[in-house]
Amino acid sequence: MPIVLFVENMHCKGCAQHVVEAVHALKSNAGVSVDLPAKQVSIDPAPADLHALLCAIDKAGYKARVVQETDADFFARRTMARERLNAINPRMQPGGDPGDPKGDQWFTKVYELAGDDAANIPWATLSANSLLTDWLSKQDIGGKRALDVGCGLGDNAEALSTAGARVSAFDYIGRAVAWAKQRFPHTAVDYRVANLFAPPPEWVGAFDLVHECYTLQTLRPESTADAAKALASMVAPDGRLLVISSAREANEPQATPWRPLTRGEIESLAVDGLKLLELDDIPQQGCLSRRWRALFGRSKA
Numbered sequence: 001m002p003i004v005l006f007v008e009n010m011h012c013k014g015c016a017q018h019v020v021e022a023v024h025a026l027k028s029n030a031g032v033s034v035d036l037p038a039k040q041v042s043i044d045p046a047p048a049d050l051h052a053l054l055c056a057i058d059k060a061g062y063k064a065r066v067v068q069e070t071d072a073d074f075f076a077r078r079t080m081a082r083e084r085l086n087a088i089n090p091r092m093q094p095g096g097d098p099g100d101p102k103g104d105q106w107f108t109k110v111y112e113l114a115g116d117d118a119a120n121i122p123w124a125t126l127s128a129n130s131l132l133t134d135w136l137s138k139q140d141i142g143g144k145r146a147l148d149v150g151c152g153l154g155d156n157a158e159a160l161s162t163a164g165a166r167v168s169a170f171d172y173i174g175r176a177v178a179w180a181k182q183r184f185p186h187t188a189v190d191y192r193v194a195n196l197f198a199p200p201p202e203w204v205g206a207f208d209l210v211h212e213c214y215t216l217q218t219l220r221p222e223s224t225a226d227a228a229k230a231l232a233s234m235v236a237p238d239g240r241l242l243v244i245s246s247a248r249e250a251n252e253p254q255a256t257p258w259r260p261l262t263r264g265e266i267e268s269l270a271v272d273g274l275k276l277l278e279l280d281d282i283p284q285q286g287c288l289s290r291r292w293r294a295l296f297g298r299s300k301a
Contacts, residue, residue, distance in 0.1 A: 002042055002043060002044035002045065002046060003042070003043050003044075003046035003050075003066060004040055004041070004042050004043075004066070004067040005040065005041045005042075005043070005053075005054075005057070005064045005065065005066060005067065006039055006040055006064065006065055006066075006067050007019055007039050007040070007041055007057065007062050007063065007064045008039060008062075008063045008064075008065075008126075009061075009062055009063055009158065009162060010034075010036070010039050010041075010062055011128050011133050011136070011158070011159040011162045011163070012036075012133050012136055012137040012159070012162070012163065013036065013137045014137065015062065015162065016034045016036055016041075018060050018061065018062065019034070019041055019057055019060065019062055019064070020032045020034065020041075021060070022056045022057045022059070022060040022062075023041070023043055023047075023053070023056070023057070025056060026047050026052060026053055026056045027043075027045075027047045027053075030043050030044065030045060030046075030047070031043070031044045031045075036130070036133065037127060037130040037133075038127060039126075039127045040067065041064070050066070074118075074119050074126070075119075077117065077119035077120070078119040078120070078121075078122060078124070081114075081119055081120040081121075081122060082122045084113075085106075085109075085110055085113070085120075085122060086257070088106065088109065089103070089106050089257055090103045090106060091103045091106075091257035091258075092257050102220060103220075103257075107173060107218075108173055108175075110122070111173055111175035111176055111179075112175065114175075118153060118179075121152070121153065123152060123214065124152065124153050125155070126153070126155065127155055128155045128156050128158070128159035129155075129156055129213050129214075129244055131213075131244050131280075131282065131291060131293045132156055132159055132160075132211065132213060132242075132244060133159055135242065135293065136159060136160070136163045139163070140164075141160070141163050141164055141165045141208070141209060142163070142164030142165070143164065143165075143166065144164075144165045144166070144208035144209055145165065145166050145167075145168075145206060145207045145208050145209070145236070146160045146165035146166065146167045146168070146207060146208065146209040146210070146211060147167070147168050147169070147170075147203065147206075147207040147209070147210045147211065147234055148160060148167060148168070148169035148170075148189075148211050149170070149196060149210065149211065149212040149213075149215055149231070150170075150171055150172075150196070150212065150213070150214070150215035151169035151170060151171050151176070151177070151180055151191065152171060152176050152180070153176065153179055153180050153183060154169065154179075154180030154181075154183055154184055154187070154189065154191065156169075156211065156213055157169035157180070157189045157191070158184055158187065158189060160189075160209070160211060161187065161188050161189050165208075165209065166188075167188070167189045167190065168189070168190045168192065168203070168207075169189050169190070169191050169192070170191070170192045170193065170194035171193065171194075172193065172194065172195050172196070173193075174193045177191050177192065177193050196215070196227060196230050196231075197226060197227070197230055199230065199233070199234060203234050204233050204234060205233070205234065205235070205236050205237070206234060206236060207234050207235060207236055207239055208236055208238075208239045208240070209239060209240050209241075209242065210231055210234050210235050210239070210240070210241045210242070211241075211242045211244075212231060212241070212242070212243045212244070213243075213244040213245075214244065214245060214246070214258075215227075216243065216245055216261060216265075216269075217245050217246055217258045217259050217260055217261055218258055218259075219259075221259065224265060224268065225268070225271075228268060228269045228271045229271055229272060231243075231269065232269075232271050232272040232273065232274050232296075232298075233272065235274065235296075235298050236298070237298060237299070237300050238297075238298065238299065238300040239297070239298050240277075240295060240296065240297050240298075241269070241274060241295070241296040241297075242293070242294070242295055242296075243266065243269060243292070243293075243294045243295075243296070244291065244292070244293050244294075245260065245261045245266065245291065245292045245294075246258065246260035246261070246289050246290070246291055246292075247260055247261060247262075247263075247266075247281065247282075247289075247290040247291050247292045248260040248261070248262060248290070249262065250262045250263075250264060260289070260290075261292060263279075263292075266279065266292050266294050267279075269294070269296060270296055273298050273299070274296040274297065274298050275296060275297055275298075275299075276294065276295075276296055277295045277296060277297045278293075278294070278295040279292065279293075279294045279295075280292065280293040280294070
C-alpha cells in the first residue's frame with residue numbers, strides 16, 4: 001500500500017533529495033515521487049514501520065506527517081472561504097465600502113474570521129511559492145540578509161531561511177505574524193509587525209535580498225510608485241529585489257479583485273538605483289495564472 005507524507009520544511013530540490021535518500025535508506029526498493037510545490041512525498045509500498053520512517057526523515061532534518069483526509073480537503077475548504085470572504089470584500093462591491101476606501105481593512109477581517117483554520121486564509125497554501133523555491137534552488141544566499149515582504153503565514157520566509165539566509169519578515173497584520181511564529185516555533189526568522197510604507201529605520205539599505213510575492217498586486221494603482229520606492233530603499237549596495245506577481249497585458253481587463261501587474265508596472269519598480277536584471281514571463285499552468293518573476297539589482301556603492 002502506498003503512503004503520502006506532507007513534509008513541511010521541504011522547500012527545494014536539495015531538500016527533496018535528502019528526504020528521498022532517507023526513505024531509501026529505510027526501504028531501498030520503495031518507489032518515491034515528490035510533489036515539491038505541495039510538499040508531498042508518495043512512497044509505494046510504504047515501509048511497515050511508520051514510526052521508523054518518520055524518525056528517519058526527522059533525522060535528515062525534515063518534519064513529516066501522514067497526509068490525512070483533512071489535508072485533501074484543505075483546498076476545497078479554502079474555495080468555500082473565498083466565496084464567504086468575497087461577499088464582504090469592498091473590491092467586489094459596486095462603489096466599494098465607504099468605511100474601507102482602500103480595501104485594506106478587509107485583510108484584517110480575513111484573519112479575524114479565520115479561527116485556527118489556515119484554509120480560511122484565501123492566499124494560504126501552507127507551502128512556499130514554487131517560483132521562489134525554483135529560484136532559490138539555483139542561488140547561493142547562505143549568510144545573506146534577506147527580507148520577506150508581506151510574510152503572511154511564513155512559508156516564503158522559511159524557504160529563504162532554509163536556503164541559508166538570515167531572514168527578517170514582516171506583515172502589517174499582527175495576527176498573521178503571530179500565526180507564522182506559532183507554525184514555526186523554532187524558526188530562525190525574525191518575524192515582525194511592520195508597514196511597507198514606513199519600515200523600521202534599521203532596515204534602510206540593509207538587505208542583500210528583498211523578496212516580495214503577490215503584495216504589490218493588492219495595492220491601489222496610485223500606491224505602486226510609493227511601494228517601489230519603499231522596496232528599493234531596503235536593498236543594500238550590490239543587493240537584489242525579487243518580485244513575483246500575477247501578470248496581464250496592459251489592455252487586458254481585470255477579472256479578479258486583485259490587480260495583476262503589466263510589464264510596464266513591473267519595469268517601473270526599477271527606481272532609486274535599481275535596474276531590471278531578469279524578467280521571466282511564466283505562462284498559465286493549470287489553475288495557476290500567468291505570472292512575472294522579476295529580479296532587480298543595485299550596483300555596489
